[in-house]
Amino acid sequence: MKWSHWLPCLDWGRRYDRSSAAQDGLAALIVTLMLIPQSLAYAMLAGLPPVAGLYASILPLLAYALFGSSRTLAVGPVAVVSLMTAASLAPLFPAGSPEYVGAAMLLALLSGVLLTAMAMLRLGFIANFLSHPVVSGFISASGILIAVGQLKHLFGVSASGENLPQLLPQLIQALPGTHGPTLLIGVFSLAWLWWARTRLKPLLQRLGLSAPLASNLAKAGPIMAIIAAIAAVALLQLEQAGVRVVGVVPQGLPGLTLPTLDLDLAVQLLPAALLISLVGFVESVSVGQTLAAKRRQRIQPDNELLGLGAANIAASFSGGFPVTGGFARSVVNHDAGAQTPMAGVFTAVGIALSLVLLTPLLHDLPQAVLAATIIVAVLSLVDLKSLRHTWRYSRQDGAAQLATLLGVLLIGVETGILLGVGLSLLLFLWRTSRPHIAVVGQVPGSEHFRNVERFAVIESPSVLSLRVDESLYFPNARYLEERVGELVAARPRVRHLVLMCSGVNLIDASALDSLQAIVERLRTAGVQLHLSEVKGPVMDQLRRSDFLQTFGGQVFISQFEALKHLAPALSSQPLSMQGKPHEKRS
């Protein structure tokens, strides 16, 4: 294992030139303009002071640039992870309190350590627990939950809760106290952002701008909203009129601090940190893979784990909160021509400069504008049509998706995702617990054996031939015992059972125990077990137990050999019985 395996930056860094720098610089400029409002907004969503979003957009980007393998992934605060942060911290501390801020840093540290450990121990496969329907249901439900949760900022009222049954009644009760000017700002921002998202670019093009320039300028829609809103608040003295604003934002770069290392709190936050890590990783990798494929590049899941782990550890040391690769931002970065993670470094510099120069201006930024930014961003995540597609494709997957969706909306983000994971594991067990086990017979005049229910084949009355179309392992070990018991109980004349293992890629310890139990039970009933067509690796593994010495039967190279040996009369049948098998079903 070479050092450079863990430092992809050594690879692209060696060949870095002025042309790449120019392209990365332009992409970074556009991403910075997009990231400023987003990072402020997602910090607010996470229940943190807005400046924490900027803090989380400097060092994490540098850390990812060192260790990450995607050329164009843009790391930073993202909506879903911010929601999960809020969901795990809100029950513990008042939002925005120093304890809350410290706990968010601790959460980022835990998440970073978990991701790094997963990278070192090559445990990235754990993310497979999150099946696509579960992730899809989770993202859609999170989007709805976030959007509903932000409505309070739009109306200038108070409401809180970790699910719709808590949020909606509070919101409805609070509506009579709606603050007019706030609502006006909110609705205007929402309308502008919604319009700018799709219509700004064509308009700019009609005004004579080139397509790339129009596209890049259109990305600045949110920052324009922010500038306009700040100007309006300052000129019309709206803060005095009761419009809630961001307030004093500390100027300058974040200090390097250790998060509070409270062990009890760490243990309490660990499950949430694991979920945040997995969800963040899954999202980030799928964005990274999509973008890498466009240029026939590759990303390495282990490097992604390490990159995201380093980013989160960096976030925890600089006043941030959990981060990951964001979808929209990465696409913008890629489309704007970013060539290497140096674009991320330039973006970090851009955010750092804003922290030093622009923070006094952010004082008058209305929270309603940030809420509008969040709502427009997350509603694009909501994809309820996919539920219908999944359900039509597979009832089991549809059920897992629906359970996750409803669980997140009605109970909460963590319970919802655990519900979905649990259900998909259950349904998976159910689906694989009853593999196809066919009684096979000999195709007359050939050495082939086929399912007796589908083909006109010859069965020996004393030799039962079974073909198992699946690896033998714990989800189906017990079923194998049951099926063999049933089949033998129904055939009193049977003296030999030959298990045809052509489809068996693995026999785990549970299945080995089951085979041993089957041998014992068959023996007391006067039947001997044999195996045929056992694959090489499976045979190697069986040799590591004493099964082959003790089971008393033989291992035949083929089912035909088995029958030739165990029922010699059958295989030498007269030619008149031969013929092409009639296929009952394809």
Added chain:
Amino acid sequence: MKWSHWLPCLDWGRRYDRSSAAQDGLAALIVTLMLIPQSLAYAMLAGLPPVAGLYASILPLLAYALFGSSRTLAVGPVAVVSLMTAASLAPLFPAGSPEYVGAAMLLALLSGVLLTAMAMLRLGFIANFLSHPVVSGFISASGILIAVGQLKHLFGVSASGENLPQLLPQLIQALPGTHGPTLLIGVFSLAWLWWARTRLKPLLQRLGLSAPLASNLAKAGPIMAIIAAIAAVALLQLEQAGVRVVGVVPQGLPGLTLPTLDLDLAVQLLPAALLISLVGFVESVSVGQTLAAKRRQRIQPDNELLGLGAANIAASFSGGFPVTGGFARSVVNHDAGAQTPMAGVFTAVGIALSLVLLTPLLHDLPQAVLAATIIVAVLSLVDLKSLRHTWRYSRQDGAAQLATLLGVLLIGVETGILLGVGLSLLLFLWRTSRPHIAVVGQVPGSEHFRNVERFAVIESPSVLSLRVDESLYFPNARYLEERVGELVAARPRVRHLVLMCSGVNLIDASALDSLQAIVERLRTAGVQLHLSEVKGPVMDQLRRSDFLQTFGGQVFISQFEALKHLAPALSSQPLSMQGKPHEKRS
């Protein structure tokens, strides 16, 4: 679905005759003699008054006889389930208190309802979560934990704890306070029971008794120990000397009572009830299957769930605690010639008679004798050799078994089993998350395609042929994306990718999403995906999505057809290149 499906007793009841009754009666007598000391002892193990064990050995046996499908399973209190009962209740209430007794009844009710629900909803496959190595590690560790926990009764001291790190120090500290007479009784009982278990039968045979009679008499070893101990305590006035005895046992049958329906407590006990149900079911079914196979009978897992569910509900209404089918007792019942569950009914009558007639005699029974009974019974469950076998056979299964074993011993029964289940799921995911995906090429002059790394085959530079030897589903969906990305990135000249699906039995929604993502990514890289040799059921399912319309490629009947169409030059190669493929490895 016929009524009789759920009432197997209708089946055997119709043909019940005097000869069966005689055989069942004899078996019941022997089982009753074995069950009296065991039920008292296991109630003590569960932290309940000993009489609760007798209560749990009447109605549950009748309920199982109605609904169970095993002819010879002997239901009642068993060691492992009693330990789990104690482990789940001890943190909540003082052992033996009325609240504790009520909670034990509630636990039995919950377990019964869960088992019944699993029967009705056909959810028995959930027991597959408990792989054999996990169950084996759990049983061995429970045996050790139970034996160590009973030592206090042998020494006449106090010690408690739910794992070895809690138990051992207390026990060692308490040893100086050992009560001499108690230890004497305990050691004598232990020695007698240990000797009687293997040596009594041969001795009785040498004394001229017939083998069956000697065998049956030998089963009465524990009851002889009890009688002798009661006599010794009464004659030598050992209770006054400080030997702890069972004390006043209420005479007569248990009243039918409802367990306290405390909803909060029920929610708290639910996870424990689920584990108890699953462990009890797994144990019971494996005993039942073994015994049924000996006579070429069958058991139905659904009926077993219902039978055990009914038994536990009956236990909860009659002052009992969770029960299941016991291994040793069922084997004795079977070997003694029991023909039908009527033997269980007779056993219940025997226990009821003892409750009416014998309870005054039980007052002087020393707890040390019951502890000795438990120790001898559970040490036969401990099988540490199996750990070595499992480890040698498969590192993954061995790790799961070891984790369960250590988890139970060092942390506790529930945590231990959850650790084992979690680890076996993790290792399973790990094992299946990287299926065998081979690049295949055409065997010269044939229509066959084989792994390019094992055979001398011809590859097309523009068409990449991949064979996936596994169903495509969520544990490996992401890996498929990665592998395809890697392989295509390494072959810049490739324009078509044909996925050969001969080994694919299922494509779930996660894999469908992955395929769609692969199509998108390949498209941006100028490569088109195609499928070949898709099985009928998989094709049917794909038709329920719009994948086949949108993916832009073709579905070929065979890999050869695909190549013929996509790279016509290759398949019409000159004959000189043909030949039998050299097999590099079998």
